Amino acid sequence: MLQINNVNTHYGPIQALHDVSLEVKKGEIVTLIGANGAGKTTLMMTICGDPQATSGEILFDGKPISGMPTAQIMRQGLAIVPEGRRVFARLTVQENLHMGAYFRTKAEYEETLEEVLLLFPRLRERINQRAGTMSGGEQQMLAIGRAMMSKPRMILLDEPSLGLAPIIIQQIFQIIQKLRDDGVTIFLVEQNANQALKIADRGYVLENGRVVLSGSGADLLDDENVRKAYLGG
Amino acid sequence: MSEASLYFLQQLINGLTIGSTYALIAIGYTMVYGIIGMINFAHGEIYMIGSYISFIVIAGLLGMGMVALPVILIIALVIAVFIASTYGWAVERVAYRPLRGSNRLIPLISAIGMSIFLQNYVVLAQGSRDVALAPQISGSWTFGDPQLFEVSLSYMQLIIWAVTLVCMTALTLFISRSRMGRACRACSEDQGMTNLLGIDTNRTIAMTFIIGAALAAVAGLLLGLYYGVVNPFVGFIAGLKAFTAAVLGGIGSIPGAMLGGLILGVTEALTSAYFPSEYKDVVSFGLLILILLFRPSGLLGKPEVEKV
Numbered sequence: 001m002l003q004i005n006n007v008n009t010h011y012g013p014i015q016a017l018h019d020v021s022l023e024v025k026k027g028e029i030v031t032l033i034g035a036n037g038a039g040k041t042t043l044m045m046t047i048c049g050d051p052q053a054t055s056g057e058i059l060f061d062g063k064p065i066s067g068m069p070t071a072q073i074m075r076q077g078l079a080i081v082p083e084g085r086r087v088f089a090r091l092t093v094q095e096n097l098h099m100g101a102y103f104r105t106k107a108e109y110e111e112t113l114e115e116v117l118l119l120f121p122r123l124r125e126r127i128n129q130r131a132g133t134m135s136g137g138e139q140q141m142l143a144i145g146r147a148m149m150s151k152p153r154m155i156l157l158d159e160p161s162l163g164l165a166p167i168i169i170q171q172i173f174q175i176i177q178k179l180r181d182d183g184v185t186i187f188l189v190e191q192n193a194n195q196a197l198k199i200a201d202r203g204y205v206l207e208n209g210r211v212v213l214s215g216s217g218a219d220l221l222d223d224e225n226v227r228k229a230y231l232g233g
Numbered sequence: 234m235s236e237a238s239l240y241f242l243q244q245l246i247n248g249l250t251i252g253s254t255y256a257l258i259a260i261g262y263t264m265v266y267g268i269i270g271m272i273n274f275a276h277g278e279i280y281m282i283g284s285y286i287s288f289i290v291i292a293g294l295l296g297m298g299m300v301a302l303p304v305i306l307i308i309a310l311v312i313a314v315f316i317a318s319t320y321g322w323a324v325e326r327v328a329y330r331p332l333r334g335s336n337r338l339i340p341l342i343s344a345i346g347m348s349i350f351l352q353n354y355v356v357l358a359q360g361s362r363d364v365a366l367a368p369q370i371s372g373s374w375t376f377g378d379p380q381l382f383e384v385s386l387s388y389m390q391l392i393i394w395a396v397t398l399v400c401m402t403a404l405t406l407f408i409s410r411s412r413m414g415r416a417c418r419a420c421s422e423d424q425g426m427t428n429l430l431g432i433d434t435n436r437t438i439a440m441t442f443i444i445g446a447a448l449a450a451v452a453g454l455l456l457g458l459y460y461g462v463v464n465p466f467v468g469f470i471a472g473l474k475a476f477t478a479a480v481l482g483g484i485g486s487i488p489g490a491m492l493g494g495l496i497l498g499v500t501e502a503l504t505s506a507y508f509p510s511e512y513k514d515v516v517s518f519g520l521l522i523l524i525l526l527f528r529p530s531g532l533l534g535k536p537e538v539e540k541v
């Protein structure tokens with residue numbers, strides 16, 4: 001569904017991604033793990049065209065999306081839960097969710113809103129509250145809900161567990177699995193390698209902007225180098 | 234009521250009238266600042282162009298023998314708003330969009346260049362002298378004590394209040410309820426994220442320039458009729474006043490621009506009523522300096538919401 005072929009990305013003179021190739025198939029959960037600064041966020045954002053890849057090719061459903069402006073890429077059936085959540089702090093929870101459904105009809109919006117609120121009862125309780133006044137976990141749920149509102153075929157999640165309490169992290173990982181069960185393809189970036197690899201069908205390891213290892217979630221969990229570098233032994 | 238309080242009431246009426254028009258112009262500054270974090274220095278010229286267009290259309294329709302004043306004014310309003318909006322859109326395309334992402338000083342300079350260009354373009358096209366228009370809306374409603382002081386509220390003032398109220402209500406509803414208004418608020422918070430939701434934020438930004446220009450053109454028509462004259466330089470001082478109003482209310486805040494405009498208008502009216510009127514501008518710009526020194530976020534400036 002998502003195919004990344006030999007992608008290089010630069011920030012000015014600094015090269016952040018080196019010849020990255022990977023694939024996410026329909027219905028999979030694929031995770032990308034790597035240390036801080038490895039280039040995980042850069043890869044996520046390059047898929048979204050912000051920044052644009054300097055070379056290489058990105059295909060979504062077989063259609064090249066590299067080179068398209070960000071807004072156009074994001075209308076192809078792709079949604080992102082970005083690093084740091086980036087909910088609109090001054091908008092209410094409902095307005096944030098409405099923003100996610102910008103291109104859908106009122107009826108479609110209302111239908112998906114109901115689904116999202118069933119999944120996140122906390123958001124229903126806080127529907128008219130400003131997003132900026134909510135806790136980190138609630139904001140993360142809102143960011144996921146907002147991404148769901150466009151009914152995407154694929155969701156990119158950039159470190160959704162960062163800075164959250166263990167119990168909330170459990171919930172977030174459950175929701176990610178539920179989304180996959182509902183037919184949404186998932187590309188998940190995590191530093192929380194243990195949990196991410198447990199729910200992932202396949203995984204990739206990124207080091208200094210290069211993919212150094214890939215395999216099934218279970219294989220990577222067993223891999224000695226991965227255990228040493230990312231699982232604390 | 235005593236003579237003093239009747240006199241005061243009259244100043245209040247005059248101040249709220251001018252203040253309403255400042256508020257209309259100030260919206261353009263505050264919305265553009267809210268969304269791209271920059272001051273549109275060509276905005277005063279858009280107001281001036283709106284005023285010229287109104288005069289030209291009104292004089293033209295009168296010259297053609299048209300007599301129905303409300304129809305004339307509505308046609309003038311529609312044409313002025315349309316043409317000024319086109320200029321507002323052009324300012325964004327020419328002076329801001331190509332420079333987005335560069336040093337903040339650069340678009341500022343290009344906007345000042347745009348302002349000088351527009352001013353001189355009108356000087357060339359229309360001459361630099363005052364253009365006058367005979368009063369179109371006369372009559373007033375008076376009250377008070379004829380022996381002491383008679384307060385007059387002219388129909389023109391009432392029209393200015395009413396039109397401003399309608400515009401501000403429409404704008405508030407648009408920003409708070411509509412889909413595009415919501416996108417506008419989202420974009421002013423996090424343009425990149427709004428883009429990541431598939432929304433073409435270039436269009437959202439262009440829309441704020443257009444709305445600001447449209448309201449400035451409304452102010453151009455109203456103040457033009459109120460004063461009865463226009464020249465190519467009226468945009469500079471009106472723009473500066475409206476900018477002051479926007480900063481006073483809290484740049485980036487729409488209710489702030491409304492409040493700031495009214496406060497500035499009333500302050501000016503009271504200053505010229507009780508002190509030599511030359512002090513009027515001293516007081517308004519003194520107010521600007523005080524605000525910048527002691528409360529740079531303005532009266533209703535948005536408190537930054539901390540993201541957890």
Ligand SMILES: Nc1ncnc2c1ncn2[C@@H]1O[C@H](COP(=O)(O)OP(=O)(O)O)[C@@H](O)[C@H]1O
Pocket residue numbers: 011014016034035036037038039040041042043
């Ligand atoms: N906007 C930027 N400008 C310049 N360098 C950047 C920018 N964003 C990230 N980088 C650099 O690119 C590298 C990868 O960063 P990032 O993709 O954020 O890593 P990760 O998400 O894996 O922690 C880092 O060395 C970082 O300093």
Ligand SMILES: [Mg+2]
Pocket residue numbers: 040041042083159
């Ligand atoms: Mg990151």
